[in-house]
Amino acid sequence: MSGRGDHYFSEMPQAASQAGTVQMRLSDLELQLASDTGVFSHGRLDAGTRVLLERAPMPQIRGDLLDLGCGYGPIALTLATRRKRAKVWAVDVNQRALDLVRENAKTAGRGNVVASAPDDVPDDVRFAVIYSNPPIRVGKAALHELLVRWVDRLLPGGSAVIVVHKHLGSDSLASWLNEQGFPTTRLLSERGYRLLQIQPRA
C-alpha cells in the first residue's frame, strides 16, 4: 500500500486513487465490484473472503445482517444478493471503502445495503448474523475489542462467522473467545483458512 503510514484500515487513505474492478464469481452469483487503492485486497477477491462466502452457513433466523470490516464490499454485496429482503450493514472505519460499498450497492441495485462507520450504527440495532474477514493487522488488543463489541450485538440464536488464516492466529483467537464466554467452534479449514463460528455469550 502506498502512502506513508497508510494501512487498509486508515480512516482516510492517502494513496492516490487508482480505481479497479473485481469480477467476483461464486457458485451462486456473479458481481462486478469497484475497488481502489487504500482498500483491502484492491483489484481481487481475497482468498479467505472467498472461503467465507462459499462455505459459511446462511442465517437461520430473521434480522439484520452485518459485514464487519466491509472493505469494498464483497461480503455485504453477496449477503444482500442472497437475502434481498434483509437489511445488510456494511461497517468499516475506512471512508474510501464505505464510498466503494455505496457505489457497488447502487450499481448492483441492492438498496438493502447500508454502508456505515462503526459509531453511526444506531445502538439498538441487533444482528442475526455477522460475517467478517476481520482486520488482524490492527493488533490483538484492538481485534479483541472489535469482536466483543459486535458479537455482543447478536440476536439470541444468531451467530458470527469469521475467517482467519491459521498463520494469523486463528486457533489462539478461538481459544480466547471461548475463554471470554463466547462458544466458538471451527466449522472447517480450507487452504489454511479457518472458519470460526461464534455464538453469543449466555
Ligand SMILES: C[S@@+](CC[C@H](N)C(=O)[O-])C[C@H]1O[C@@H](n2cnc3c(N)ncnc32)[C@H](O)[C@@H]1O
Ligand atoms: C481483512 S479486511 C476485509 C475487507 C473485506 N471484508 C474483504 O473481505 O475484502 C478488514 C477490514 O476491516 C476494517 N476495519 C479495521 N478496523 C475496523 C474497525 N474498528 N471497525 C470496522 N472495520 C474495521 C479495515 O478497514 C478493512 O477494510
